[in-house]
Amino acid sequence: MIASEGSWPRALSALAPADARLALSIHRFVTRELRVDWRGAGLVVALSGGLDSTALLVVLSALRERLDFSLTAAHLDHGLRPESGQDAEAARELCRRLDVPFQLRRLDMANHGTGRGLEDAGRRARYAFLDEVRQDVGARWIVTAHHVGDLAEDILLRLIRGASWPGLGGMSGMAAPCGLRGADGEGRVLRPLLLVEKARLRALLERQGIPWREDASNGQRNFRRNRVRLDVLPLLLAENSDLYDVARSLWRVARADETYWRALVFPVLEFVPEGILLGRNALAGLPRSARLRAYVEALTRLGRGQARSSTIFALDEAWEQHRYGRRFQFSGGACAALDSRGILFCFSTDEAALCAKEGGAAGKRKGNGRD
Amino acid sequence: MIASEGSWPRALSALAPADARLALSIHRFVTRELRVDWRGAGLVVALSGGLDSTALLVVLSALRERLDFSLTAAHLDHGLRPESGQDAEAARELCRRLDVPFQLRRLDMANHGTGRGLEDAGRRARYAFLDEVRQDVGARWIVTAHHVGDLAEDILLRLIRGASWPGLGGMSGMAAPCGLRGADGEGRVLRPLLLVEKARLRALLERQGIPWREDASNGQRNFRRNRVRLDVLPLLLAENSDLYDVARSLWRVARADETYWRALVFPVLEFVPEGILLGRNALAGLPRSARLRAYVEALTRLGRGQARSSTIFALDEAWEQHRYGRRFQFSGGACAALDSRGILFCFSTDEAALCAKEGGAAGKRKGNGRD
Numbered sequence: 001m002i003a004s005e006g007s008w009p010r011a012l013s014a015l016a017p018a019d020a021r022l023a024l025s026i027h028r029f030v031t032r033e034l035r036v037d038w039r040g041a042g043l044v045v046a047l048s049g050g051l052d053s054t055a056l057l058v059v060l061s062a063l064r065e066r067l068d069f070s071l072t073a074a075h076l077d078h079g080l081r082p083e084s085g086q087d088a089e090a091a092r093e094l095c096r097r098l099d100v101p102f103q104l105r106r107l108d109m110a111n112h113g114t115g116r117g118l119e120d121a122g123r124r125a126r127y128a129f130l131d132e133v134r135q136d137v138g139a140r141w142i143v144t145a146h147h148v149g150d151l152a153e154d155i156l157l158r159l160i161r162g163a164s165w166p167g168l169g170g171m172s173g174m175a176a177p178c179g180l181r182g183a184d185g186e187g188r189v190l191r192p193l194l195l196v197e198k199a200r201l202r203a204l205l206e207r208q209g210i211p212w213r214e215d216a217s218n219g220q221r222n223f224r225r226n227r228v229r230l231d232v233l234p235l236l237l238a239e240n241s242d243l244y245d246v247a248r249s250l251w252r253v254a255r256a257d258e259t260y261w262r263a264l265v266f267p268v269l270e271f272v273p274e275g276i277l278l279g280r281n282a283l284a285g286l287p288r289s290a291r292l293r294a295y296v297e298a299l300t301r302l303g304r305g306q307a308r309s310s311t312i313f314a315l316d317e318a319w320e321q322h323r324y325g326r327r328f329q330f331s332g333g334a335c336a337a338l339d340s341r342g343i344l345f346c347f348s349t350d351e352a353a354l355c356a357k358e359g360g361a362a363g364k365r366k367g368n369g370r371d
Numbered sequence: 372m373i374a375s376e377g378s379w380p381r382a383l384s385a386l387a388p389a390d391a392r393l394a395l396s397i398h399r400f401v402t403r404e405l406r407v408d409w410r411g412a413g414l415v416v417a418l419s420g421g422l423d424s425t426a427l428l429v430v431l432s433a434l435r436e437r438l439d440f441s442l443t444a445a446h447l448d449h450g451l452r453p454e455s456g457q458d459a460e461a462a463r464e465l466c467r468r469l470d471v472p473f474q475l476r477r478l479d480m481a482n483h484g485t486g487r488g489l490e491d492a493g494r495r496a497r498y499a500f501l502d503e504v505r506q507d508v509g510a511r512w513i514v515t516a517h518h519v520g521d522l523a524e525d526i527l528l529r530l531i532r533g534a535s536w537p538g539l540g541g542m543s544g545m546a547a548p549c550g551l552r553g554a555d556g557e558g559r560v561l562r563p564l565l566l567v568e569k570a571r572l573r574a575l576l577e578r579q580g581i582p583w584r585e586d587a588s589n590g591q592r593n594f595r596r597n598r599v600r601l602d603v604l605p606l607l608l609a610e611n612s613d614l615y616d617v618a619r620s621l622w623r624v625a626r627a628d629e630t631y632w633r634a635l636v637f638p639v640l641e642f643v644p645e646g647i648l649l650g651r652n653a654l655a656g657l658p659r660s661a662r663l664r665a666y667v668e669a670l671t672r673l674g675r676g677q678a679r680s681s682t683i684f685a686l687d688e689a690w691e692q693h694r695y696g697r698r699f700q701f702s703g704g705a706c707a708a709l710d711s712r713g714i715l716f717c718f719s720t721d722e723a724a725l726c727a728k729e730g731g732a733a734g735k736r737k738g739n740g741r742d
Contacts, residue, residue, distance in 0.1 A: 309620035
């Protein structure tokens with residue numbers, strides 16, 4: 001069923017009542033749970049033209065009048081699939097009928113390898129393009145169509161990779177992936193559909209008679225993400241049909257905990273010329289739970305590599321036992337050195353070589369590299 | 372390979388060096404991580420005669436001399452499988468050759484239904500028997516053979532059921548399942564192998580030439596636990612061969628967080644004649660993360676039923692907005708009522724009926740009941 005030309009919804013009143021309620025619940029989620037006031041905001045919608053992003057654009061288009069958005073849709077043609085030109089044209093047509101400005105870029109990603117390397121390169125290219133458009137049109141937010149199915153998938157991917165808590169609770173609703181932070185230090189990416197089920201999005205498009213494009217590569221098992229979605233998630237859903245509620249609750253508790261631990265941990269990170277210092281007195285005031293997170297945060301700020309958990313626990317044990325002089329090496333050359341001032345996290349090749357010689361536990365990357 | 376009569380290890384020196392190191396690392400885990408001093412303790416070992424519990428008994432038997440344990444093995448024959456009588460005889464023979472006192476009970480569980488009902492009844496009967504033996508011989512601990520494979524399985528089962536954090540980090544190493552708390556309020560069940568891989572246990576038994584019994588029912592998919600072990604875990608292990616390290620780290624962070632939240636939350640629970648009160652001033656001093664856990668703890672203490680997470684979040688929102696007079700109903704008839712004193716958690720049929728009429732969000736059980 002295809003609606004007649006020009007009839008696609010540009011206001012809440014043009015939606016079926018259930019879909020209008022969905023749109024309003026999405027607005028409530030953004031304002032109350034993400035605590036973002038997006039009224040009057042400039043929004044750049046990442047539009048692949050698949051089910052999720054098409055529904056996102058329709059919802060935002062319907063909310064436009066009430067919330068005074070200025071919308072732009074941005075479509076990146078990775079040039080990886082023969083039908084990608086048709087996808088771009090369908091996205092352009094959708095935007096024409098919703099009266100949303102459309103920006104397109106064509107890339108040739110075909111020589112970026114396969115598997116995880118290609119996935120990472122594609123994501124970086126996509127966000128770089130989206131942020132360019134955002135700056136061009138003077139918008140505040142890049143908006144993506146991640147929904148609760150993506151959230152559940154993300155939780156499982158994080159479990160597999162060995163994320164700790166609260167990271168295990170899944171992606172943020174307002175985030176700064178690929179370094180996209182504003183001058184205010186805040187994230188630039190908003191995910192208003194994060195707790196919505198895909199089935200609700202499909203119902204909306206079907207009721208409105210709005211078509212979408214299917215991406216055949218979603219069915220391929222060469223990406224870990226696809227294997228988790230196609231093979232693992234269905235087994236868990238067969239055990240508990242309320243699994244998406246489980247994901248929502250975990251996500252909510254994780255957000256509360258993230259806020260809490262940040263407030264406790266961030267103030268104790270001291271930026272010194274040699275690196276990041278956790279001072280003795282600051283550490284003495286922290287419970288073990290916060291110390292473990294302070295170590296991970298310091299290593300994250302130093303950059304490169306994932307901290308091996310067993311080394312984090314060994315470091316904390318050494319700290320509890322006042323083993324001044326002990327050093328621990330992490331992946332990528334980062335080092336933690338204990339002395340009477342506290343714990344210094346630093347990062348230099350010399351330092352790393354020294355640590356390696358002194359036999360600090362070596363870090364290594366998780367995962368078996370199939371991606 | 373069966374070792375000759377009488378040669379099974381009763382001291383560390385009788386083990387291969389790798390197995391002696393394993394036994395000592397298990398002792399370190401109990402003393403340093405579970406913070407239990409089990410030297411000189413009376414231990415009742417839950418002995419099914421399978422690989423895990425056979426290895427547990429051998430390890431404890433080898434540590435006996437050094438740590439001065441008094442060991443008793445307890446075997447419950449559920450009478451569910453034709454070979455269960457042979458299992459009992461094999462367990463008795465193992466104990467004879469390790470010089471460990473053996474206690475046996477036969478039950479007829481065949482009329483306890485199937486699936487989850489049977490699993491629950493079996494577990495209750497098992498722990499009741501183990502605790503009887505424990506009291507008979509004047510022992511402090513029931514010791515079970517759960518290993519890191521069981522822990523990973525437990526984390527997935529908790530994820531499926533919708534456990535929050537830190538519960539999602541898996542079973543405790545020292546616990547009180549089925550109400551087995553001592554007069555001191557402490558747990559009675561110890562799990563010394565919780566971070567050990569089954570492959571290490573198998574290697575120990577093979578090196579010593581000690582046989583074990585296979586339980587064919589472990590391969591049946593009528594229990595959720597078995598489906599998770601047989602179908603879900605292998606998919607995750609294929610993505611990350613270090614998945615057991617992931618489970619160990621999650622477990623360790625969960626233990627630190629559990630200690631932390633308990634210290635914050637337990638003192639604010641006020642036991643009053645009508646139920647459990649979270650006083651207004653106490654609540655005002657708690658961050659949102661701690662409030663959410665305080666609600667769950669209050670409901671857990673009231674007993675019966677699992678708190679539906681969405682109701683917990685709605686309750687906290689109402690508290691933040693000072694909606695005095697609001698009531699929320701949870702499964703099993705428990706109720707939370709907001710007034711200017713704070714939040715009262717109570718539990719009565721009348722109260723439940725009142726709540727239901729006033730339209731508080733109703734709780735329901737998770738899962739699709741296949742178990």
